[in-house]
Amino acid sequence: MAAQFGRRLRKGAVTTTVAAVAVAALSASQAPDVAAGGPGTGTTSDTAAPGGPDGDDSATGNSPYYTELPPLNSPKPAPATGTPESRGPAEAGIPATVLDAYKKAEAALRRDKPGCNLPWQLLAAIGKVESGHAGGGRLGADGTTLTRIIGPQLDGNGFALIKDTDGGRYDGNSRYDNAVGPMQFIPSTWAWAGRDGNGDGVEDPNNIYDATLAAGHYLCRNGWDLSRQADLRRAVLSYNGSEDYYRTVLSWLEYYRKNTHEIPDGTGPLPGARSDSGRGTTRPGPTTPGTGTGGSTGPRAPGATPGTTPSPSAPAPGTPPRPTEPTPPGTGSPKPEPSDPPTGTPTPTPTPTDTVHHLENAGTPRLTATAGDAFAQRIGTRAVTEDGEAVAGVRVRFTVTGDTDAVFADGEAVATVRTDASGVAHAPELRAGEKTGAFTVRATVVGRLIPGLSYRATVTERTADTLVRTADTPLTCVPGERFEDRVRVKATREGEAAGKVAVTATLVTSEEDPAENDKGPHFKDADGNPVRTLTGLRTDADGLLTLPELYADDTTGTFVLRLTTAGGATLDVLLEVAEPEAEPSPGPSTGTDAP
Template sequence: MAGHIGRRLRKGATTTAVAAAAVAALSASQAPGVTPLAGGTGDQPPTGAGTANSAADAPGGSATGDSPYFTDLPPLKTPAPVTPGSTPPPVGAPVVTGPAEAGIPATVLAAYRGAEAHLRSTDPGCNLPWQLLAGIGKVESGQARGGQVGPDGTTFTPILGPALNGVGFARITDTDGGAFDGDTVHDRAVGPMQFIPSTWATWGRDANGDGRRDPNNVHDAALSAGLYLCANSRDLAVKADLDQAILSYNRSTEYLDTVLTWFDYYRDNSHQVPDGTGVLPVDRSDQNPVTPRPGAGLGGTPLPTAPPLTTTPPAPQPGRESKPPKPDPKPKPPAPRPTPPPVTPVPRPPKPTPAPAEQVDRLKDATAGTLTATAGARFEVRPAVTAVDAKGKPVGGVSVRFVVVGDTDTRFPDGAATATVLTDADGAATAPRLQAGEQAGHFTVRATVVDRDLPALDRPATVTAPEADALVRTDDGELTAQPEGEFGAPVTVQATRKGAALADVPLTATLVATAEATEAAGKGPYFTDAAGKPVRTLSGLKTGKDGTLTLPALRADGESGAFLLKVTAEGGATLTIQLKVA
């Protein structure tokens, strides 16, 4: 840690111009289209995840293979005093300021906050702060190379770590056929959060809803890193769990100290800057500490600089005596004072782009159908919304929270009543498919924009009564009566589903002439209504808690013979009972 503090006392900040020169120097030294990241690292799968190739072969069990990482530290909150014998910065050198180092590119910051919001709803016990993701993102990739990402959060060129070929790193042979890292011989860490392919295969998630799990997309990478850090039921509010989570990325105490330093710094100092203007890191863990200076490229590679000013008079040449200059007999007029060059106004920095959530004016309903399901079944239609700005244009990268509101046991697939989804490039967010419980009734799915006080969008939903697959009589007695008489035994039926009794099943009882008939017969046995008049169809009946229903008393008219009573459950199950009048 002493080495870190030493660097903090002597490090200065990098201006936007120096950051641009660093990117140019880095790009010029690599193959077109791919920018290998010198500080690339991966991550460590939890116990039971990953393969021997990605864990057992790595020294110390590190899934990163101890790849290098950026060791730059944030500036101190107060300027450090100049000690005797220290070397002052060169004349005209840019001055490091806290606000510049505290800037996080807008899209990258939105990805960190979106991941925190998702974990807050799906795994609240983890207590993941977005500043931890920012600290790791700074150390692993310099916040996606200062925010060099497109509107959807994908880096302009892939970010790749060194080949893990066993030379200075772990030896990890190819596990993905080059699908993620483009290397079919060895694995490399990939993307803004530097996952190795075998770990990405386990933890990679599609956070922006584009149907792909892309380690070079900052939204996908941030959410996947959050899930990875929360693995093994960690509570990151507990110091021991926090340290363990960070060390699972790179098992180095200096790495732990570096990430924790940025984590603490971002909790007190952070603001949003436009994409592509973030401060780039300089020092790497596999190099000697480098003091930033004007024109220094990424990794300490010097760029052309102006020669230093000379203040010492030249030494006399050997063999020549120094003679005093002869006085000028005629005094010369004073030289004219040089005209200062015109002052070029410094252009104002571009106005920061507001975070995606700040751009949203409202949510529009995009649900394709009616939210209806039978008790115990899945909803076929999924709740969906579109986030738009004041001009009606879609806004991507927005965290939308869906909440099940009302007295119902309907839940999302993970058993939670809430789910947080990021809008895609078209501004669309679709909730996971709902699972209806056993309780019938009405409820609401409410959609809101996370961290914004905007009107909620409510969508009604209904769970209908469960459907019985069979109806049975609970007694076997013969049902007989004399003409103009009453059937002695009551009729009791039970509705079941997969052999289990089913409550609240709507039933209809109809006296019919034949088993195929759907209309009531015109003569024969009958029920009576409240006024005592004959009726041959009873609707609106429902089974009780034990799944049974006892029908009202049946009477016979003057007709003799065999008749039929048909009981039908909502959903199609039927029971036909024979009646005899003799």
């Protein structure tokens, strides 16, 4: 990889020394908290670094990426108006729809995970490196790429070995996985990381809004704060475990932080050199849906090779291309890439994952928790061979599915854990959300298509065992008026405040008859109509609840307001409606006035 840095630099730099100087110079001009060569990045080898601390595979399966570096001079601030030439180098331009997707994803993450501090420029840097901003913004009106962007098959020959996990649904390959879309997700990662970024109800890795939002959530998992250098490094290396990839992304991150400008869709520069150049590995161009297994990590105009300008005779954008392959440096004319490894290619050595026959429950009991609490039990799954022997070192992915807001301890709905020496993977602590009811945690083997294992979990309502009024002031009112004091209560459970507990308030006929009363005190709805039963009330974090104002009709007497909660807490509050006492009349005269 070090030898390739010279090919990435435009100003005639052709040696690895110049490349290193270029990176250092770029780093020196960047913000101090994000440098292109932070601790531990001294090597220029393209060896894979571990994904994240969760042990998960990378977002891209460590697929090839575009190695071109930005110019040494950062873009100058763009004027409000002016020609494209006055706005800085072409490299600073980002296609309009792609730029919109990056910024919308940043806004969504700022709302959903504010502690992550994700800058849209990081998404832009990754999008540039992965696909050249969707091949220069060659997108349809909804943000979907005009042709699918598919990386080389990950068959272990010069790349990672990832056998098919999606039945060819996304990549058209039923034997091995390929990275897919403008952000280059492998299907097994997209299966849990995919998001619907454009609100059409579909999670499509070929859509720039979906793919960019998914990339943002992927980078923000594990509680990472991307304003911290260490977390930024972990996040980027979890996307692709190459040190050179990390440095290239940071270079573009800082370049875009200086300034960028918007350019029309479809006019962005096409990507150039790729990280697998010179390895004797090539791949065909972008494919249309359902066409074969090959592809490119970045799209190019049909018939064009990376780093070239399409010829006038090239088909128009959107025309199904004839798969072609770039000519590797120092070779002759292109030749098709075989779908199967050439004859004589050594068969990859089976991994522990290859030996797994099925998953089995490792003693997980019934999963039940109260809303807002942690489940007392942790899910355990054992990976075993066909003969029932435990398999260690296998990645098991746990995914929370169903209509629930339950998550694992790090706030994510997905966790990947490697099996231990006994073949067991224990999922992280599972925390119930506020939604009650049943949901499922699904356990699957990463990188192998075998039936998964489902665990049923149930979230029950928050409960209280005691309700008391916070004041003992009598609640009285005259007919046709409003009660001056509002009812305020506190809920507790085992002596502790019971927060967020649902409370039902009903004006009942009597303490013996729980039927709703049709006369006497009442609440009012938005239109001012009498209401004698209120549901959906909930105590605050301290277990306190103040009821809406109460009104009296013309009926006098003593009435009962009954409050109930899940868990059996009940409180009867007496309400008194009485005519006001008559004022005493003046007494009779005792005689004539004194002279």
